[in-house]
Amino acid sequence: MKIVSVLGALLLSISMYSQKISGKVINENNEVVSYCSVSLENINTSTITDINGNYSIDIPENAKKSDYIIFESNGYEDKKLTIEGITSNANITLNKKANAIQEISIIGKKTKKDVLGYKSRPMLTFSKMFDQNVPTIEQGQIFNIYKWTKLNSYNFYIIPSSKFKEITLKLNVYSVKNNLPDESLLQENIIFKTNTTGWQTIDLGKYKLIYNDLDQLAITLQLVENVPQDNVDFVFGISAKKTLSKDLLFRYQSQGKWEASGGNFISNIDINYMKDKK
Structure with missing residues (x-):
């Protein structure tokens, strides 16, 4: 019985029961990030934030606490956090991305x-x-x-x-x-x-x-x-x-x-x- 109990505890530490995680995505200026992608890495589970930055994602039974949820939005650096980490704080802050796209002038050019x-x-x-x-x-x-x-x-x-x-x-x-x-x-x-x-x-x-x-x-x-x-x-x-x-x-x-x-x-x-x- 003791061996069975130990094995059960180990399995529970690896796997998670199905649950829902809800939170909000904002930027460093406290502005909401609308329509941000929220996806479980390597698992076909995802959602997006609404116009007010709110999201809710269902975590499937086959997910582990160490699996990552990735937040992606145009103009922001991606953020990658474990399920365990997000469970303790589901409100996410994204940082603006440095503009790597070259500004191209068209002044004086005929198109x-x-x-x-x-x-x-x-x-x-x-x-x-x-x-x-x-x-x-x-x-x-x-x-x-x-x-x-x-x-x-x-x-x-x-x-x-x-x-x-x-x-x-x-x-x-x-x-x-x-x-x-x-x-x-x-x-x-x-x-x-x-x-x-x-x-x-x-x-x-x-x-x-x-x-x-x-x-x-x-x-x-x-x-x-x-x-x-x-x-x-x-x-x-x-x-x-x-x-x-x-x-x-x-x-x-x-x-x-x-x-x-x-x-x-x-x-x-x-x-x-x-x-x-x-």
Whole structure:
């Protein structure tokens, strides 16, 4: 009996029972960090903070006290803490990241305009649906760009059969490595709200998104908040088209692996550019 008791105590020290951890994410100035990713490392469990910085994450039974929860948000240094550490203090402070993205001046430079991607909706399309209960899911695509590119807007098409009062989307921009998204290129969140279907435009002008010496960009969307219609099931999807190139992207959470499939969103980026595409 003594041996069994000792073994039981050891197992309890390694494993955790399923529980929920709730807290708030702020920055060093006591400002809330909205839509921050909160993910268990190497476990398919994640969530995001709401607009007020609050989060709640379910810890599965197979998690250990020594497993890490990772907090990630555009413009901030990632924070990595053990489950045990967060259990004692679930309120998290993130530190601003030094701006490593080079400021590129366009004063005195002549640029041309272009629209990369679909300018109209083709006859034959399919829908990429979003799950209202999984705000960590990202879906998007890869764009081939010019050697010097400034993003003015991102345009995409919400399927007419979508049903919602309002949705809130988070736009993400990444560099591309081995045909998959690599590092985030944003210093702050880009949030877009709409209550309509059809073509949508996210104005990117104020963010000064200028990229030099990149072949490609990956742009993805997350459904971070939604208001459903009364007594109607929520539906939200974006039009896409099958292609031979594997440019359609999917990721379940920020710590998950990217998946690529054949196709493109019915979307485009309005840009200014210099020189030729690589």
